[in-house]
Amino acid sequence: MENVIFWFSGSGNSLLAAKKIADAIGDCRLIRITEKTVGEKISVEADRLGLVFPVHAWGPPDMVERFILSLKTVNARYAFSLAVNAGSVENTQGIVNKLMKAKGREMNAFFDLRTPGNLGMRRRFDAESAAAELRKAETKLFDIIADIKARDTYPMPPVTVARRILKSGFAHAMVRKMARGFDKNFSVTDSCNRCGECVRLCPSGNIEITGLGKVIWKHCCNACMACISRCPRKAIRFRNADPENCYRNPLVKNSDYE
Numbered sequence: 001m002e003n004v005i006f007w008f009s010g011s012g013n014s015l016l017a018a019k020k021i022a023d024a025i026g027d028c029r030l031i032r033i034t035e036k037t038v039g040e041k042i043s044v045e046a047d048r049l050g051l052v053f054p055v056h057a058w059g060p061p062d063m064v065e066r067f068i069l070s071l072k073t074v075n076a077r078y079a080f081s082l083a084v085n086a087g088s089v090e091n092t093q094g095i096v097n098k099l100m101k102a103k104g105r106e107m108n109a110f111f112d113l114r115t116p117g118n119l120g121m122r123r124r125f126d127a128e129s130a131a132a133e134l135r136k137a138e139t140k141l142f143d144i145i146a147d148i149k150a151r152d153t154y155p156m157p158p159v160t161v162a163r164r165i166l167k168s169g170f171a172h173a174m175v176r177k178m179a180r181g182f183d184k185n186f187s188v189t190d191s192c193n194r195c196g197e198c199v200r201l202c203p204s205g206n207i208e209i210t211g212l213g214k215v216i217w218k219h220c221c222n223a224c225m226a227c228i229s230r231c232p233r234k235a236i237r238f239r240n241a242d243p244e245n246c247y248r249n250p251l252v253k254n255s256d257y258e
Protein backbone atom coordinates (compact mmCIF):
# COMPACT_ATOMS: atom_id res chain seq x y z
CA MET A 1 0.00 0.00 0.00
CA GLU A 2 1.33 3.48 -0.84
CA ASN A 3 1.92 6.32 1.64
CA VAL A 4 -0.36 9.37 1.40
CA ILE A 5 0.22 12.87 2.77
CA PHE A 6 -2.50 15.51 2.70
CA TRP A 7 -1.05 19.01 2.96
CA PHE A 8 -2.30 22.55 3.37
CA SER A 9 0.06 25.50 3.07
CA GLY A 10 0.07 29.23 2.44
CA SER A 11 3.62 30.56 2.47
CA GLY A 12 5.21 27.17 1.78
CA ASN A 13 6.53 26.01 5.18
CA SER A 14 4.13 23.06 5.46
CA LEU A 15 4.50 22.23 1.77
CA LEU A 16 8.28 22.00 2.10
CA ALA A 17 7.95 19.73 5.16
CA ALA A 18 5.41 17.51 3.38
CA LYS A 19 7.65 17.22 0.30
CA LYS A 20 10.71 16.33 2.38
CA ILE A 21 8.81 13.64 4.30
CA ALA A 22 7.40 12.23 1.04
CA ASP A 23 10.87 12.11 -0.57
CA ALA A 24 12.34 10.38 2.48
CA ILE A 25 9.68 7.69 2.97
CA GLY A 26 9.20 7.02 -0.76
CA ASP A 27 6.17 5.68 -2.64
CA CYS A 28 4.18 8.64 -1.39
CA ARG A 29 1.31 10.59 -2.94
CA LEU A 30 1.08 14.24 -1.95
CA ILE A 31 -2.44 15.66 -2.08
CA ARG A 32 -3.18 19.33 -1.51
CA ILE A 33 -6.19 20.11 0.68
CA THR A 34 -8.39 22.55 -1.23
CA GLU A 35 -12.11 23.27 -1.44
CA LYS A 36 -12.18 20.70 -4.26
CA THR A 37 -10.63 17.89 -2.16
CA VAL A 38 -13.04 18.71 0.67
CA GLY A 39 -15.91 18.29 -1.80
CA GLU A 40 -14.59 14.95 -3.07
CA LYS A 41 -15.32 13.10 0.22
CA ILE A 42 -12.24 10.89 -0.15
CA SER A 43 -11.83 7.30 1.11
CA VAL A 44 -8.24 6.92 2.35
CA GLU A 45 -6.28 3.68 1.95
CA ALA A 46 -2.66 4.15 3.01
CA ASP A 47 0.31 2.48 4.61
CA ARG A 48 1.40 5.72 6.26
CA LEU A 49 -1.16 8.53 6.33
CA GLY A 50 0.03 12.07 7.08
CA LEU A 51 -1.64 15.41 7.65
CA VAL A 52 0.73 18.39 7.33
CA PHE A 53 -0.69 21.87 7.91
CA PRO A 54 0.02 25.24 9.57
CA VAL A 55 -1.41 26.21 12.94
CA HIS A 56 -4.05 28.92 12.52
CA ALA A 57 -5.23 30.63 15.70
CA TRP A 58 -4.19 27.78 18.04
CA GLY A 59 -5.84 25.09 15.94
CA PRO A 60 -5.92 23.61 12.45
CA PRO A 61 -7.05 25.86 9.56
CA ASP A 62 -10.80 25.76 8.96
CA MET A 63 -10.32 23.94 5.65
CA VAL A 64 -8.23 21.22 7.31
CA GLU A 65 -10.95 20.64 9.91
CA ARG A 66 -13.59 20.45 7.19
CA PHE A 67 -11.36 18.13 5.15
CA ILE A 68 -11.06 15.61 8.02
CA LEU A 69 -14.82 15.78 8.56
CA SER A 70 -15.37 15.16 4.84
CA LEU A 71 -13.41 11.87 4.75
CA LYS A 72 -15.64 8.94 3.87
CA THR A 73 -13.46 6.15 5.29
CA VAL A 74 -9.94 6.01 6.72
CA ASN A 75 -7.80 2.88 6.54
CA ALA A 76 -4.14 3.37 7.45
CA ARG A 77 -1.47 1.25 9.10
CA TYR A 78 0.19 4.33 10.65
CA ALA A 79 -1.17 7.88 10.90
CA PHE A 80 0.64 11.09 11.87
CA SER A 81 -0.17 14.76 12.17
CA LEU A 82 2.44 17.50 11.72
CA ALA A 83 1.47 20.97 12.98
CA VAL A 84 3.77 23.58 11.40
CA ASN A 85 3.78 26.70 13.55
CA ALA A 86 5.39 29.94 14.65
CA GLY A 87 5.67 29.00 18.31
CA SER A 88 2.15 28.60 19.72
CA VAL A 89 0.49 25.22 19.03
CA GLU A 90 -1.66 24.81 22.17
CA ASN A 91 -4.35 22.14 21.62
CA THR A 92 -4.14 21.99 17.81
CA GLN A 93 -3.33 18.28 17.86
CA GLY A 94 -6.15 17.58 20.31
CA ILE A 95 -8.60 19.08 17.81
CA VAL A 96 -7.14 17.02 14.95
CA ASN A 97 -7.28 13.83 16.95
CA LYS A 98 -10.87 14.40 18.06
CA LEU A 99 -11.91 14.82 14.42
CA MET A 100 -9.94 11.74 13.35
CA LYS A 101 -11.40 9.74 16.22
CA ALA A 102 -14.85 10.56 14.86
CA LYS A 103 -13.65 8.92 11.62
CA GLY A 104 -12.60 5.81 13.54
CA ARG A 105 -8.83 6.35 13.18
CA GLU A 106 -6.89 8.15 15.90
CA MET A 107 -3.38 9.39 15.10
CA ASN A 108 -0.31 7.40 16.19
CA ALA A 109 2.04 10.36 16.29
CA PHE A 110 1.75 14.12 16.80
CA PHE A 111 4.67 16.24 15.65
CA ASP A 112 5.16 19.97 15.62
CA LEU A 113 7.66 22.03 13.69
CA ARG A 114 8.56 25.63 14.49
CA THR A 115 9.11 27.77 11.39
CA PRO A 116 9.09 31.51 10.53
CA GLY A 117 5.71 33.18 11.10
CA ASN A 118 3.75 34.26 8.02
CA LEU A 119 1.02 36.35 9.61
CA GLY A 120 2.59 39.46 11.13
CA MET A 121 3.78 42.01 8.59
CA ARG A 122 7.11 43.03 10.02
CA ARG A 123 8.35 46.60 9.89
CA ARG A 124 11.41 45.22 8.12
CA PHE A 125 11.64 41.61 6.95
CA ASP A 126 14.66 39.94 8.50
CA ALA A 127 15.71 37.33 5.95
CA GLU A 128 18.69 36.22 8.05
CA SER A 129 16.68 35.26 11.13
CA ALA A 130 14.07 33.55 8.93
CA ALA A 131 16.88 31.54 7.27
CA ALA A 132 18.30 30.60 10.70
CA GLU A 133 14.86 29.45 11.84
CA LEU A 134 14.45 27.36 8.67
CA ARG A 135 17.84 25.70 9.30
CA LYS A 136 16.72 24.77 12.82
CA ALA A 137 13.46 23.42 11.42
CA GLU A 138 15.37 21.30 8.93
CA THR A 139 17.32 19.64 11.75
CA LYS A 140 14.14 18.89 13.70
CA LEU A 141 12.40 17.59 10.57
CA PHE A 142 15.23 15.12 10.16
CA ASP A 143 14.26 13.53 13.53
CA ILE A 144 10.56 13.62 12.68
CA ILE A 145 11.25 11.80 9.40
CA ALA A 146 13.19 9.09 11.26
CA ASP A 147 10.15 8.56 13.54
CA ILE A 148 7.75 8.42 10.60
CA LYS A 149 9.99 5.97 8.74
CA ALA A 150 10.10 3.71 11.82
CA ARG A 151 6.34 4.19 12.41
CA ASP A 152 7.11 5.37 15.93
CA THR A 153 4.33 6.65 18.13
CA TYR A 154 4.75 10.18 19.49
CA PRO A 155 2.50 11.65 22.18
CA MET A 156 0.49 14.84 22.02
CA PRO A 157 2.29 17.76 23.70
CA PRO A 158 0.79 18.66 27.11
CA VAL A 159 -1.43 21.75 27.26
CA THR A 160 -3.07 23.35 30.29
CA VAL A 161 -6.87 23.25 30.64
CA ALA A 162 -7.05 27.06 30.55
CA ARG A 163 -5.13 27.30 27.27
CA ARG A 164 -7.11 24.43 25.76
CA ILE A 165 -10.39 26.14 26.55
CA LEU A 166 -9.50 29.80 26.03
CA LYS A 167 -7.09 29.68 23.09
CA SER A 168 -7.83 26.46 21.17
CA GLY A 169 -11.50 26.56 22.21
CA PHE A 170 -13.14 30.00 22.28
CA ALA A 171 -10.52 32.06 20.45
CA HIS A 172 -9.95 29.42 17.75
CA ALA A 173 -13.68 29.05 17.08
CA MET A 174 -14.10 32.82 16.88
CA VAL A 175 -11.17 33.32 14.47
CA ARG A 176 -12.41 30.38 12.35
CA LYS A 177 -15.74 32.12 11.93
CA MET A 178 -14.03 35.34 10.85
CA ALA A 179 -11.60 33.67 8.40
CA ARG A 180 -13.96 34.06 5.40
CA GLY A 181 -13.66 37.82 5.61
CA PHE A 182 -9.89 37.83 6.21
CA ASP A 183 -9.41 38.89 2.57
CA LYS A 184 -10.82 42.35 3.41
CA ASN A 185 -7.26 43.05 4.61
CA PHE A 186 -5.87 42.65 1.06
CA SER A 187 -5.52 45.19 -1.73
CA VAL A 188 -3.59 45.19 -5.01
CA THR A 189 -0.86 47.66 -5.95
CA ASP A 190 0.03 48.98 -9.41
CA SER A 191 2.77 46.31 -9.68
CA CYS A 192 0.14 43.68 -10.53
CA ASN A 193 0.53 42.41 -14.10
CA ARG A 194 -2.60 40.19 -13.94
CA CYS A 195 -0.52 37.00 -14.23
CA GLY A 196 -3.26 34.98 -12.47
CA GLU A 197 -0.92 33.17 -10.03
CA CYS A 198 -3.02 34.24 -7.03
CA VAL A 199 -6.14 32.81 -8.72
CA ARG A 200 -4.31 29.54 -9.42
CA LEU A 201 -2.82 29.17 -5.95
CA CYS A 202 -5.86 30.03 -3.81
CA PRO A 203 -7.17 26.78 -2.24
CA SER A 204 -10.63 28.30 -1.82
CA GLY A 205 -11.28 29.57 -5.34
CA ASN A 206 -11.68 32.94 -3.65
CA ILE A 207 -9.90 35.18 -6.19
CA GLU A 208 -11.01 36.41 -9.58
CA ILE A 209 -9.65 38.78 -12.22
CA THR A 210 -12.55 40.77 -13.61
CA GLY A 211 -13.10 41.64 -17.26
CA LEU A 212 -11.58 45.04 -16.48
CA GLY A 213 -8.39 43.35 -15.20
CA LYS A 214 -9.03 43.98 -11.52
CA VAL A 215 -8.06 41.35 -8.90
CA ILE A 216 -10.97 40.78 -6.50
CA TRP A 217 -11.49 38.60 -3.41
CA LYS A 218 -14.91 37.01 -2.85
CA HIS A 219 -14.95 36.67 0.97
CA CYS A 220 -14.72 32.88 1.24
CA CYS A 221 -11.09 33.13 2.37
CA ASN A 222 -9.19 30.59 4.49
CA ALA A 223 -6.56 33.08 5.66
CA CYS A 224 -3.77 30.88 4.29
CA MET A 225 -1.66 33.79 2.91
CA ALA A 226 -0.79 31.91 -0.33
CA CYS A 227 -1.95 34.78 -2.56
CA ILE A 228 -0.02 37.49 -0.75
CA SER A 229 3.13 35.53 -0.05
CA ARG A 230 3.45 33.83 -3.46
CA CYS A 231 2.54 36.77 -5.74
CA PRO A 232 5.53 36.97 -8.15
CA ARG A 233 5.27 40.79 -8.26
CA LYS A 234 4.71 41.29 -4.50
CA ALA A 235 1.67 43.26 -5.62
CA ILE A 236 -0.65 42.34 -2.75
CA ARG A 237 -0.74 44.52 0.33
CA PHE A 238 -1.91 43.47 3.82
CA ARG A 239 -3.64 46.52 5.34
CA ASN A 240 -1.07 49.29 4.92
CA ALA A 241 2.06 47.13 5.37
CA ASP A 242 4.84 47.16 2.79
CA PRO A 243 4.39 44.05 0.55
CA GLU A 244 8.20 43.61 0.58
CA ASN A 245 7.93 42.59 4.25
CA CYS A 246 5.73 39.59 3.59
CA TYR A 247 7.29 36.17 4.36
CA ARG A 248 7.43 33.33 1.84
CA ASN A 249 9.42 30.11 2.17
CA PRO A 250 12.37 30.66 -0.21
CA LEU A 251 12.89 26.93 -0.84
CA VAL A 252 9.45 26.39 -2.36
CA LYS A 253 8.45 27.32 -5.92
CA ASN A 254 4.95 28.27 -6.99
CA SER A 255 5.02 25.28 -9.34
CA ASP A 256 5.28 23.01 -6.25
CA TYR A 257 1.65 23.93 -5.38
CA GLU A 258 0.10 21.28 -7.61
Ligand SMILES: Cc1cc2nc3c(=O)[nH]c(=O)nc-3n(C[C@H](O)[C@H](O)[C@H](O)COP(=O)(O)O)c2cc1C
Nearest residue numbers: 009010011012013014054057058086087088117118
Ligand atom coordinates in the same frame (compact mmCIF):
# COMPACT_ATOMS: atom_id res chain seq x y z
C1 LIG B 1 -4.31 33.30 10.06
C2 LIG B 1 -3.07 32.75 10.71
C3 LIG B 1 -3.08 32.39 12.04
C4 LIG B 1 -1.91 31.89 12.64
N1 LIG B 1 -1.97 31.48 13.94
C5 LIG B 1 -0.89 30.90 14.51
C6 LIG B 1 -0.95 30.38 15.85
O1 LIG B 1 -1.98 30.43 16.54
N2 LIG B 1 0.16 29.82 16.37
C7 LIG B 1 1.34 29.73 15.65
O2 LIG B 1 2.32 29.22 16.18
N3 LIG B 1 1.43 30.20 14.38
C8 LIG B 1 0.34 30.77 13.79
N4 LIG B 1 0.42 31.23 12.50
C9 LIG B 1 1.70 31.12 11.77
C10 LIG B 1 1.79 29.86 10.88
O3 LIG B 1 1.30 28.71 11.53
C11 LIG B 1 3.25 29.59 10.52
O4 LIG B 1 3.87 30.73 10.01
C12 LIG B 1 3.37 28.45 9.51
O5 LIG B 1 4.72 28.16 9.32
C13 LIG B 1 2.75 28.79 8.16
O6 LIG B 1 2.85 27.65 7.36
P1 LIG B 1 2.62 27.68 5.79
O7 LIG B 1 3.77 28.44 5.20
O8 LIG B 1 2.64 26.25 5.39
O9 LIG B 1 1.31 28.32 5.54
C14 LIG B 1 -0.72 31.75 11.88
C15 LIG B 1 -0.72 32.13 10.54
C16 LIG B 1 -1.87 32.62 9.95
C17 LIG B 1 -1.84 32.99 8.50
Ligand code: SF4
Nearest residue numbers: 192194195196198231
Ligand atom coordinates in the same frame (compact mmCIF):
# COMPACT_ATOMS: atom_id res chain seq x y z
S1 SF4 C 1 -0.35 37.02 -8.47
FE1 SF4 C 1 0.11 39.18 -8.06
S2 SF4 C 1 0.68 40.01 -10.05
FE2 SF4 C 1 -0.34 38.07 -10.45
S3 SF4 C 1 -2.52 38.64 -10.75
FE3 SF4 C 1 -2.28 38.15 -8.60
S4 SF4 C 1 -1.86 40.11 -7.60
FE4 SF4 C 1 -1.49 40.39 -9.79
Ligand code: SF4
Nearest residue numbers: 202221222224225227
Ligand atom coordinates in the same frame (compact mmCIF):
# COMPACT_ATOMS: atom_id res chain seq x y z
S1 SF4 D 1 -7.70 34.55 -0.77
FE1 SF4 D 1 -5.52 34.37 -0.33
S2 SF4 D 1 -5.41 34.09 1.87
FE2 SF4 D 1 -7.52 33.68 1.28
S3 SF4 D 1 -7.62 31.47 0.94
FE3 SF4 D 1 -7.17 32.39 -1.03
S4 SF4 D 1 -4.95 32.37 -1.20
FE4 SF4 D 1 -5.47 32.03 0.95
